[in-house]
Amino acid sequence: MTFFTYLCTFLLTFSCIAQTKETKEDFINAIHKTFVDSSFNNYLLFEESSAIPLDRNGIARLHKELSQYIPDSTLQHLIDKAFSDTLAQKWDCTLINSARCISSDSTHHLLSGVFGVKINPKWSKRRNRRESAKQLKIQREEFYGRTAQERQVYYFSRPIFDNTNEYAIISMSYVCGNLCAYGCTFLFQKIKGEWRKVAKARCWES
Numbered sequence: 001m002t003f004f005t006y007l008c009t010f011l012l013t014f015s016c017i018a019q020t021k022e023t024k025e026d027f028i029n030a031i032h033k034t035f036v037d038s039s040f041n042n043y044l045l046f047e048e049s050s051a052i053p054l055d056r057n058g059i060a061r062l063h064k065e066l067s068q069y070i071p072d073s074t075l076q077h078l079i080d081k082a083f084s085d086t087l088a089q090k091w092d093c094t095l096i097n098s099a100r101c102i103s104s105d106s107t108h109h110l111l112s113g114v115f116g117v118k119i120n121p122k123w124s125k126r127r128n129r130r131e132s133a134k135q136l137k138i139q140r141e142e143f144y145g146r147t148a149q150e151r152q153v154y155y156f157s158r159p160i161f162d163n164t165n166e167y168a169i170i171s172m173s174y175v176c177g178n179l180c181a182y183g184c185t186f187l188f189q190k191i192k193g194e195w196r197k198v199a200k201a202r203c204w205e206s
Contacts, residue, residue: 024049025095027159027168030195031188032098035172040149045099045156046107049089052082052157052171052185058202059083062169065201066187074162078169082160089158107153111175152176155183166190171202181206 036043054062059079066075093101102110117132157171166189173183184203188195 022161022165023092023095024158025092027161027170027195028091028099028156029095029097031170031186031197032096032156034197035174035186036098036154037148037152040098042098042100043149044102044110044153045091045093045096046153047090047093047101047103049091049156049158051085051087052160052169054079054083061202062185066169066199069187069199070167070189074167077162078160078167082169085158085160091156102153110151111153111177148176159188168195179206 032043062079063075070078091099091101093099117135119128119132123131153175155171155173155175159168159170161168168188168190169185170188171183171185173181175181182203182205184200186197187199187201189198190196
């Protein structure tokens with residue numbers, strides 16, 4: 001085999017690897033069913049893919065709660081990458097299965113259950129207050145009359161991968177109204193070509 005043939009084979013292999021590199025949307029498609037309610041046909045996803053929130057206490061908790069599931073050096077590498085991952089990005093929702101992306105304004109309106117009231121300048125203040133109260137009541141009844149699928153918004157951070165693409169960490173949470181929320185940072189490991197959830201840390205609930 002000539003040098004030219006070797007070179008072409010190498011370039012072709014490198015090109016294939018580059019083309020099959022896993023994106024953050026690919027990862028979400030692979031793991032979202034481990035967190036999203038299994039009864040949902042589709043789910044509302046906040047459009048911004050934020051960084052994993054980390055401070056000194058959060059880093060300490062990750063070490064404490066995940067160290068038994070992953071080599072220390074690999075965990076530290078993931079944490080270092082997460083800590084430096086600060087760029088604002090959005091999901092490419094056309095590539096995420098079953099997700100319906102929702103903007104910041106729409107999320108606020110949905111979760112507050114209040115879409116605003118209309119004031120009629122021709123009415124008295126007393127009548128405007130009365131009519132506003134009616135509008136708010138209708139909006140709240142409509143909000144709480146929705147199914148969980150229609151009023152539960154999911155927030156996924158960008159996944160952070162180690163250099164071998166064997167481990168990944170991601171923060172996932174959902175909000176479904178006032179005092180209705182839950183989230184954790186999850187550790188995934190790729191086993192026989194499939195991402196599997198192996199541990200969670202820094203869980204919170206309200």
